[in-house]
Amino acid sequence: xxxxxxxxxxxxxxxxxxxxxxxxxxxxxxxxxxxxxxxxxxxxxxxxxxxxxxxxxxxxxxxxxxxxxxxxxxxxxxxxxxxxxxxxxxxxxxxxxxxxxxxxxxxxxxxxxxxxxxxxxxxxxxxxxxxxxxxxxxxxxxxxxxxxxxxxxxxxxxxxxxxxxxxxxxxxxxxxxxxxxxxxxxxxxxxxxxxxxxxxxxxxxxxxxxxxxxxxxxxxxxxxxxxxxxxxxxxxxxxxxxxxxxxxxxxxxxxxxxxxxxxxxxxxxxxxxxxxxxxxxxxxxxxxxxxxxx
Numbered sequence: 001x002x003x004x005x006x007x008x009x010x011x012x013x014x015x016x017x018x019x020x021x022x023x024x025x026x027x028x029x030x031x032x033x034x035x036x037x038x039x040x041x042x043x044x045x046x047x048x049x050x051x052x053x054x055x056x057x058x059x060x061x062x063x064x065x066x067x068x069x070x071x072x073x074x075x076x077x078x079x080x081x082x083x084x085x086x087x088x089x090x091x092x093x094x095x096x097x098x099x100x101x102x103x104x105x106x107x108x109x110x111x112x113x114x115x116x117x118x119x120x121x122x123x124x125x126x127x128x129x130x131x132x133x134x135x136x137x138x139x140x141x142x143x144x145x146x147x148x149x150x151x152x153x154x155x156x157x158x159x160x161x162x163x164x165x166x167x168x169x170x171x172x173x174x175x176x177x178x179x180x181x182x183x184x185x186x187x188x189x190x191x192x193x194x195x196x197x198x199x200x201x202x203x204x205x206x207x208x209x210x211x212x213x214x215x216x217x218x219x220x221x222x223x224x225x226x227x228x229x230x231x232x233x234x235x236x237x238x239x240x241x242x243x244x245x246x247x248x249x250x251x252x253x254x255x256x257x258x259x260x261x262x263x264x265x266x267x268x269x270x271x272x273x274x275x276x277x278x279x280x281x282x283x284x285x286x287x288x289x290x291x292x293x294x
Contacts, residue, residue: 005148005210007122008051008129010042011115013059013106018260027065029133031264034271034278037068038258040094042133049144051129054101055122057115066103069096111229116211117219125213127151130232132207136267138274139253143208147249150184151210156245157236160208161185162255166196172204173233175248185248189240192233203248205233206255215239 016028023031029039046054058065072091079088106118116130129144137143143160151158161175176189177200191200209232218235239246256270257263272282 003127004050005127005129005151006051007053007055007126008046008049008131008144009055009057009116009119009123010039010131010133011057011106011112012039012062012065012133013057013109013115015059015061015109019264027062028259030064030068033136033258033264033267034275038133038136039065039068041136042131043096045137045142045144046129046131048142049129049148051144052100054096055119056101056103057106057118058103059106059109069094069101071095111231113219113230113232113235116232117216117230120216120219123213123216127210127212130207130209130211134257134259135207136256136258137206137208137251137253138256138267138270139251141252143251143253144210146183146251147208147210150247150249154184154245154247156247157212157215157239158210158247158249159190159205159236160251161203161248162206162250163202164204166199166202169194169196169199169202169204172206173231174199174201175203175205176200177203177248183250183252185250187240187246187248190233190237190246192231205248208251209236211236212239212244214242214244 012027012029014028016023019028019031030037033041043054056065076088076091079091102122104118104122106115131144139146147158147160159175164172170193173190173192174194175185175187176191177185178188179186185203189200190205191198194200215235218238219230236246254270256267258267269282269286272278
């Protein structure tokens with residue numbers, strides 16, 4: 001039997017330079033997809049998967065991110081006084097219980113592996129999840145919940161995987177697959193950002209992980225990988241070298257890369273159309289402008 005996964009790490013220390021000038025004063029993770037910030041989607045997904053402890057790896061200038069999860073007593077009282085119960089309920093969903101959320105600083109931008117390593121003392125000696133809020137996944141059953149259910153049968157380490165065009169492999173960690181069984185991929189290797197001609201497959205790792213605490217020990221070595229950064233992919237690949245299991249998981253759902261402007265806009269349209277109160281007007285607008293896009 002595997003240990004239950006109840007802790008998740010959210011690496012949110014990035015400066016969001018692709019969204020300047022907005023991110024000059026607003027953390028990228030607080031930017032809204034329709035009417036909810038990116039980080040709220042990640043938190044909701046984690047909660048659905050049974051996560052009860054939330055660790056944020058932050059950096060300077062992220063105060064608004066911390067404030068977002070705090071109570072807003074004046075606003076709540078105003079909504080209560082005006083009888084706006086629906087808005088009050090929505091607001092209460094953003095609150096986090098005292099002690100459920102912790103923050104640790106990443107002082108230098110040394111890569112995703114380093115960001116996760118910064119949280120090592122808070123993680124302890126238990127399996128943990130990592131969620132990258134830039135990757136927003138629309139799914140009937142949330143992606144991390146799918147993975148947790150599979151992990152309860154397999155143990156080891158698990159990464160979310162999806163197919164990407166061959167020319168895009170240089171932007172991802174890529175899996176070297178031995179065998180596929182349904183959604184589960186038995187893998188023998190991982191390569192960080194390979195050129196198309198060197199890529200072992202077109203199955204890319206995206207921002208959902210369930211990891212053994214031994215990955216943190218691998219990160220202790222602080223080996224620089226692709227781009228001169230400390231890569232989480234390399235630390236996971238070391239698990240295979242040490243004869244520990246690593247699985248890929250083909251999740252069911254649609255992933256949006258909200259770390260890019262085009263992906264963020266695509267997600268905005270998709271999530272807008274999914275909202276009953278917005279669908280009619282938004283669909284009519286898209287239909288009206290469609291001829292001008294040819």
